[in-house]
Amino acid sequence: MKRIKKSLMVGAVLGLLALFPSAGEAGVDREKFLKDPGVYGTFAVFQVDEEWWKLDKAAKVAAVSEVKAIFQKHSDALIADTYLLRGLVEKADVLVRIHSLEILTNQNFLIDFMGTALGQHLKNTYTFNGLTKALNYVPGMSEDLKIALKTQTDPGPKPYAIIVPIRKDAEWWNAGQDVRTAMMKEHTEATVPYLKTVKRKLYHASGLDDVDFITYFETAKLDDFNNLIIALEKVKENRHNKQFGAPTLLGTIRPLDEILAILSH
Amino acid sequence: MKRIKKSLMVGAVLGLLALFPSAGEAGVDREKFLKDPGVYGTFAVFQVDEEWWKLDKAAKVAAVSEVKAIFQKHSDALIADTYLLRGLVEKADVLVRIHSLEILTNQNFLIDFMGTALGQHLKNTYTFNGLTKALNYVPGMSEDLKIALKTQTDPGPKPYAIIVPIRKDAEWWNAGQDVRTAMMKEHTEATVPYLKTVKRKLYHASGLDDVDFITYFETAKLDDFNNLIIALEKVKENRHNKQFGAPTLLGTIRPLDEILAILSH
Amino acid sequence: MKRIKKSLMVGAVLGLLALFPSAGEAGVDREKFLKDPGVYGTFAVFQVDEEWWKLDKAAKVAAVSEVKAIFQKHSDALIADTYLLRGLVEKADVLVRIHSLEILTNQNFLIDFMGTALGQHLKNTYTFNGLTKALNYVPGMSEDLKIALKTQTDPGPKPYAIIVPIRKDAEWWNAGQDVRTAMMKEHTEATVPYLKTVKRKLYHASGLDDVDFITYFETAKLDDFNNLIIALEKVKENRHNKQFGAPTLLGTIRPLDEILAILSH
Amino acid sequence: MKRIKKSLMVGAVLGLLALFPSAGEAGVDREKFLKDPGVYGTFAVFQVDEEWWKLDKAAKVAAVSEVKAIFQKHSDALIADTYLLRGLVEKADVLVRIHSLEILTNQNFLIDFMGTALGQHLKNTYTFNGLTKALNYVPGMSEDLKIALKTQTDPGPKPYAIIVPIRKDAEWWNAGQDVRTAMMKEHTEATVPYLKTVKRKLYHASGLDDVDFITYFETAKLDDFNNLIIALEKVKENRHNKQFGAPTLLGTIRPLDEILAILSH
Amino acid sequence: MKRIKKSLMVGAVLGLLALFPSAGEAGVDREKFLKDPGVYGTFAVFQVDEEWWKLDKAAKVAAVSEVKAIFQKHSDALIADTYLLRGLVEKADVLVRIHSLEILTNQNFLIDFMGTALGQHLKNTYTFNGLTKALNYVPGMSEDLKIALKTQTDPGPKPYAIIVPIRKDAEWWNAGQDVRTAMMKEHTEATVPYLKTVKRKLYHASGLDDVDFITYFETAKLDDFNNLIIALEKVKENRHNKQFGAPTLLGTIRPLDEILAILSH
Known part of the structure; x- marks a missing residue:
């Protein structure tokens, strides 16, 4: 937990970076937390509830x-990215994605946030909790595939x-490792x-929430993303998705300042 | 994105057209956006929430x-069509259908709309996002069928x-292309x-929403539409509709002015 | 649409009849609309919302x-029958059943009704839309059965x-006509x-709503009705009811005046 | 309907008894209505809604x-028993069970009750309607079993x-009478x-509600009741319960006066 | 019931202990109630509702x-442990777990709690009721396994x-005892x-609620807990979980005082 006991100055810089997630991802810790x-x-x-809009x-x-x-x-204990869902998802205006080394840290931030004057006008419609794990190469992958997987998404x-929570059925989990490997x-x-146009990140959620995985995507090309999901619907693994989406959360990545400006216009 | 940077004057004309969707569809861009x-x-x-009605x-x-x-x-970046669902669908009064070249454009419009004094009294009960794609002729179609499909709906x-969101099951997506083609x-x-009495339009939604397709219909003859849906229920493909409707959104196409007059009477 | 352009006088009479549906069904058009x-x-x-009760x-x-x-x-364009569900169905106080030659006519009535001072305190918890069709005798029916079906319900x-919305599964719709006929x-x-104690009416709803049929029943003997439903649960067709009820709407037929008196007591 | 036209005096006595259901069940009609x-x-x-608590x-x-x-x-037309669910069931504070010879009688009572100053602060979260029928001995029961079933629950x-609504699947209803008999x-x-520690009562609900049966239990020993339900889960019939509970309503039997005292403290 | 009739002094001490559940579990009765x-x-x-925050x-x-x-x-009749869910579970801020010898005792406490000025601003979003039973060793367990099961969780x-309600399917309950034993x-x-990092406790709920079991876990290592749940998803028994979670309640164990301080900040 030493990581958290940094000087406030570093924390402040980190915090500013956190406010502008799409503008660089330069901070070391931000990189680390995301990798x-x-x-x-x-x-x-x-x-946002109806009362908020009536405030002067x-x-x-x-x-x-x-x-x-x-x-x-x-900002010295966690990174918090902000997204605007308003207009694209019913019953949802804002999404905050928080990363830290302890869920307690995430909770304490959210308690503070929900306790603000704005927070008291925010209805918490969904929450998902997950955990990152080391990526295992699936055995039997060709060298070509391994190289392909190292592809970086295009800059820009x-x-x-898009966030898609997923729950697998019992047949998936009960299948032998080899069967599961073949499907993966x-x-x-x-x-x-x-791989070049859609960036992906995976969180494990079994027991921390009512889903097994939280899948997170970033893209500039939603048509490519639509084709990616169709491609995934066509593989055998799709037979074992008891839940896929519900909700599918589609939003735009926007700095906190822009979101707050929209909400307080 | 040049298309969007038109002169305001053209935009204004387009905008007026957008307000009267059933009266001509004359604007070039409107045609293009819809095709x-x-x-x-x-x-x-x-x-509409209960508070709205209390306003003077x-x-x-x-x-x-x-x-x-x-x-x-x-109006120079998108077309927005308006529908009245009130009375015909519970928990729904108004539907706005927006077309543009970027979902961000749709979102920015909706943020502005939801930020108006009226918008602050509107509960966003459903949102669906989709994407149009080039129509592929299904292989193996007879020439007669291809000609039939060129049928224009009757004028008038x-x-x-009616909007019907649809989600296919994993068996559908996992089926071979030939099996799927035969069903299509x-x-x-x-x-x-x-084809003469019911106009149709298809949107692809996988990954952008919790459904695979958004199907959109216009008609003057709801009895024909009812028979069309029954005909579609009778084909094999229906076995693979995990979701069909839920909600089925039935409304009347009305210009924005008429809808606003009803809401402000 | 000539039917609608009647003199106001006839309309007024019809309207009065519509207000007292259980007291005669004497008007010609009422008869026609129902048949x-x-x-x-x-x-x-x-x-009814909580605010209504606070009005003086x-x-x-x-x-x-x-x-x-x-x-x-x-009243010269439609018939509107009223039912009291309050006490018998949660989240439901009043049901209005409207018949006309165009759903637009039904919608315009409901817009007016929902725009009244009372209507603004009514939450529209369910709406179902359907269409009547000519009754086809199922082929292979015995003469005895055909005669039995002409049985009039007892007067009085x-x-x-009771309204029960029904959705059939894909297997039902995909079955051959002969299989479906045997089940019917x-x-x-x-x-x-x-047949003597339970009056029935059928509406086709595929595509107009999230169900295939709206079944409507009137009776003085709810024990007979309970036995009728049990009898229908015991036939093969029941295996193909994806939705049966949900909601089942049970109410008492009461003239508008009585319902309004109860709501304004 | 003569039963209802009793003298007010008898009605008043009956009414008092109805207010204290657990204290004797002495009245003839109460006995009859329950048997x-x-x-x-x-x-x-x-x-109870939030506004109620603010009243002086x-x-x-x-x-x-x-x-x-x-x-x-x-009280001369029906018996009304009261239960406190508060604390044990979410979204539920009070349950009223009404017995009479006509559902209309139950409805009129509930309309009056819901129209009181308290009733206007009560949200009707669930309603179930059912009908009692003569108990048939299942054919093939041994004499021992028949004697056992005559067991009275222990006094005290x-x-x-506990109220558990149940819906059977189509396979159950479609099964032959002998198959169903064996399961029963x-x-x-x-x-x-x-039988000695859990008192039971059965209501038939097909068509009157979205369930087939309403099962009602009274007990002093919830551990016995838990074991009874487990025993019922272990028999074949359980495979045909499409709905069992949802909601399970667990409450304490309390006289109206005590419940009103709690709500008005 | 003598246990409840203790002197107020002992009750007060016990009560204080109950307020600090994670700080020792020293009281004899607390130990007993939990074992x-x-x-x-x-x-x-x-x-917490929106109105609460507006109070001065x-x-x-x-x-x-x-x-x-x-x-x-x-505090002399029950133990009440408190948890903060806020930020980690939507529509949930606080969880109270109550143990006593009668559900009536739990209910009376909750009625008092819900009747406070704070309680009147609390929406009861979920309630689950269960019963502890003596642990049976599953027959056929090896001595090694029996010894392993005696493992105490690490101190600290x-x-x-985490609370996970579970409902088994009819096939599970209908399976022979030997089949069920093998799966267990x-x-x-x-x-x-x-066993060393995740503490577990089981409640039986059939008939007392819409689930069969309430499983309760405490841990300092959520990654271990995530792996435990994945391990349980991989065993055959998982095929028979009709409901697993929904909701999964994840919270932090906090004394009442800390929770009240957060809510009244």
């Missing part, structure tokens, strides 16, 4: 400052993010054509 | 003007619109008798 | 008059109405013992 | 008197009541060890 | 005292608690690697 196994991710979705300008401006301060306060902004290989091959 | 592949469609359904006449009139201005403002007003041919043949 | 194929039925269920007596009395005027205004008041014959035979 | 076939039972569950003491006291008067008023208070015999044998 | 069979556990989940500081402080007094008042704080043995073996 390392053993990091806990919490996805919290909020819907001054109250909204004060509320916005308070939220920024809370993000700042926690990826304005869209088929799955992996189906994703190759989209 | 082209690669266009993103967002279907947003709203229910002046507040309602001001709110109506504000909404019209928002539709106007975005089609006051009703059977499906297509079943629709032939209704 | 003819090609008539659109909309079933709209409402729940004068406001309630004014609201009641306004509702009566709306029913009167539309039938205070209870078995179904029909099971209903014979109840 | 006879052809009696309609309505189970109405209510949740005087308003609550007046509301309580009004409710008692309504129970009294209807049974503070707990197995079911009956499983219940024998609990 | 003995025949103890009734009620899990009640609450969500003084009102909140008074409300907090009132809640503490209620916990104190009941376990800040996280496989289940038990899968848990061995996690």
Whole structure:
């Protein structure tokens, strides 16, 4: 937990970076939190209630400052990325994705956030909790496939993010490792054509939530993403998805400041 | 994105056309947006809350003007069609269908719309996002069937619109292309008798929403539409519809002005 | 649409009849609307909100008059029957069943009704839309069965109405006509013992709603009705009911005046 | 319907008895209503809204008197037993079980009850309607089993009541009478060890509600009841329970006065 | 019931202990209630409503005292542990787990708690009721396994608690005892690697709620817990879980005082 006891100055810099997730990902810890196994991710979705809009300008401006301060306060222990779902998903306006080394850290941030004047007007419509793990190469993968999987997504902004929670059926989990491996290989091959335009990240959620996996995607090309999902629907593994989406959360990656400006306009 | 940077004047004309969707579809871009592949469609359904009705006449009139201005403002980047569901679908009063070249464009319009004085009294009960694609002729179709499919729907007003979201099961997606093709041919043949009275449009939604397809229909003859759906229930493909409707959105196509007049009466 | 352009005087008489559905069904058009194929039925269920009860007596009395005027205004284009569900179905107080030649006509009535001072306090918890069709004798029916089906229900008041929406599974629709016919014959035979005490009416809803059929029943003997449903559960067709009820709407047939008196007491 | 036209005096006495259901069941008609076939039972569950608690003491006291008067008023036509679910079932505070000879009688009572000042603060979260029928001995039962079934439950208070609505699948209803009989015999044998500590009552609900049966239990020993349900889960019939519970309503039997005291404290 | 009639002084001490569940579990009765069979556990989940946050500081402080007094008042009849779910589970802020010898005792505590000024702002989103039973060794377990099962979890704080309600399918309950035993043995073996880091407790719920079991876990290592659940998903028994979670309740164990401080900040 030493990582958390950094100087406030470093924390402040980190915090600013956290506020602009799509603008660089330069901070070392941010990189680490997004790459390392053993990091806990919490996805919290909020819907603004009707009362919020009735507040006067001054109250909204004060509320916005308070939220920024809370993000700042926690910025040396976690990274918090913000997304706007409003207009694209019913009953959802804002998504905050939090990464830290303990779910307790995520919870304490959310308690502070939900306790702000704005937070008291936010209805928490969905929350998903997961955990990153070291990626295992599926045995039997060809060298070509392994090389392909090292493909970096194209640089440049990826304005869209999609979160798809998944629950596997008992048959999947009960299948022998070899059967599961074969299905995962088929799955992996189906994703190759989209490695350059769709960035992916996986969280394990069994027991921490009502799903087994939280899959997270970033892209600039939603048509490619649509084709990727169709490709995944066509592989055998799809027969074992008891839940796929429900909800599918589609949003745009936007810095906290922009989201707060929209909510307080 | 040049298409979007048109002069305001053209935008204004387009916008006016957008306000009267059933009266001509004359604008070039409107035609293109409705015919082209690669266009993103967002279907947003709203229910008026109880507080709205308590506003006085002046507040309602001001709110109506504000909404019209928002539709106007975005009219050079998207087309927005309006539908009245009130009375025909529970928990739904108004549907806006938006077409543009980027979902971000659709979202920004909806954020503005939901931020108006009226929008703050609208509960967003459903949203569906999809994408148009080039139509592929199913291989093995007879020449007769291909000719039949070129049938134009009869001219004249089609006051009703129906939206049916559909999700296919894993067996459908896992079936070989030939099996799927045979089912699609059977499906297509079943629709032939209704080509003149029921206009159809298809959106692909896998990954953008919790469904695979959004099917959109316009008709003046709901009895023909009922028979079309029964015909589609009788083909094999129906065994693979994990979700068909839920919700089925039935409404009447009405210009924005008429809908706003009803809501502000 | 000439039918709708009747003189106001006839409309007024018809309207009065519509207000007292259980007291005679004497009007020609009422008879026709209830017997003819090609008539659109909309079933709209409402729940009174908590705010309504706080209104003072004068406001309630004014609201009641306004509702009566709306029913009167539309009485030359449609028939509107009223039912009290309060106490018997959760989240439901009142049901209005509307018949006319166009769903647009039903919608316009409901928009007016929902726009009244009372309507603004009604939450529209369920709506079902359907269409009447000519009854086909199932082939292979014995002469005895055909004669039995001509049985009129016993005269006298039938205070209870029950609405059961039904959705068939894909196997039902995909079955050959002969298989379906055999099941419908078995179904029909099971209903014979109840023809005298349970009046039935069928609406086709595929595509107009999330169900295939809306079945409507009137009876004075709910024990007979319970036995009828058990008899229908015992025939093969029941294996193909993907949805049967959900909701089952049980209410008492009451004139509009009585319902309004209860709501404004 | 003569039964209902009793003198007010008898009605008043009956009414008092109805208020204290666990204290004797002495009244002839109460006995009859609880034993006879052809009696309609309505189970109405209510949740107190947030506004109720804000009323001042005087308003609550007046509301309580009004409710008692309504129970009294209807006491010569029906019996109404009261249960407290608060704390044990989410979204449910109070359950009223009503027995009479006509569902209309139950409805009129509930309309009056829901129209009181307290009733206007009660959200009707669940309602179930059913009908009692004569008990048939399942053919093939041994004499021992028949004697066992005549076992009376032990005397003494049974503070707990549980209501479990049940819906059977199509396979159950489609099974031959002999198959169903064999399953019912197995079911009956499983219940024998609990006849002394768990009192049971059955209502038939097909067509009156979205379930086939409402099963009602009273007991002082919830561990015995838990074992009874486990025993019933282990018999073949359980394979045909499409719905079992959902909701399971667990409450304590308390006189109306005690419940009103708790709600108005 | 003598256990309940203790002196108030002992009750007060016990009550204080109950307020600090993670700080020792020193009281004899607390130990017994958590170990003995025949103890009734009620899990009640609450969500703070929007109105609460608008109360002024003084009102909140008074409300907090009132809640503490209620916990104190009941502390000689039950133990009540508190958990914070806020931020980690949507629609849930606080969980109270109550153990006593009668569900009536649990209910009376909850009625008092829900009747406080704070309680009136708490929405009861979930409640689960269960019963502890004597642990049976599954026949056929090896001596090694029996010894392993006696493993104590590592000492030290376990800040996280997870509650997973489970419902088995009819096939499970209908299986012969030997089949079920074999599956339980496989289940038990899968848990061995996690006995040191994950503490478990089982409640039987059939008939008391819509689930068969309430499983309760405490841990400091959520990654171990995630692996434990994955191990359980891989055993055959998982094929018979009709419901597993839905909801999965993940929270942090916190003393009442800390939770009240967070809610009244």
